[in-house]
Amino acid sequence: MLPPDFYQSPTLTLARSLIGKVLVRAHEGRQLKGRIVEVEAYHQDGDRAAHSYSGQTRRNAVMFGPPGFLYVYFIYGMHYCMNVVTEEDGVGAAVLIRALEPLEGIETMRALRGPQIKTRDLTNGPAKCCQAFAIDRKADGWPLNGSQLFLEDSEPLATNPIGTSKRIGITKSTELPWRFYVKDNIFVSKHPQAIL
DSSP states (O other): OOOGGGGGSOHHHHHHHHTTOEEEEEETTEEEEEEEEEEEEEETTTOTTSTTTTOOOTTTGGGGSOSSBEEEEEETTTEEEEEEEOSSTTOOEEEEEEEEEEEEOHHHHHHHHOTTOOGGGSSSSHHHHHHHTTOOGGGTTOBTBSSSEEEEOOOOOOSSOEEEEOOSSOSSSTTOOOEEEETTOTTSSOOOOOOO
């Protein structure tokens, strides 16, 4: 389990550091595990795509809370997305988990996502990650060092370098290169040309 001070880093630093870490979820007596292979950073300062850009609301309050908690929001009236809250209490910043590489509990993930879904498609998108890991709005505000959900370290990525690109599926602050992903990993949601 990662120590609490891990999450206090500047958001972009933390976003890159999250690549390769393992998300662990206890669900109905089983353990689900997935390696983080793609993330996007969001910050209140100068980032018009961030939920925190216009200030704190009831919906985004967790994003302004202390670091090391899960911020979950509902999108398009049908999907959930999960984010790791970063920096100090009062700063609206978080890192969206965009894709995971399934490691353990794959059959449970498939039961949650759909029996015909291929392993490579179980968690290659932020909404898919939430569905496969049984994450919904009830998980908003969960600590990332709790019994239901936590992050743990893993072996460093040796052969697959980390790529950087613009974020996906947004219409504001599109120029910011705040997406990080594992190059050539089949579980990444999209493989654009890296820009850094």
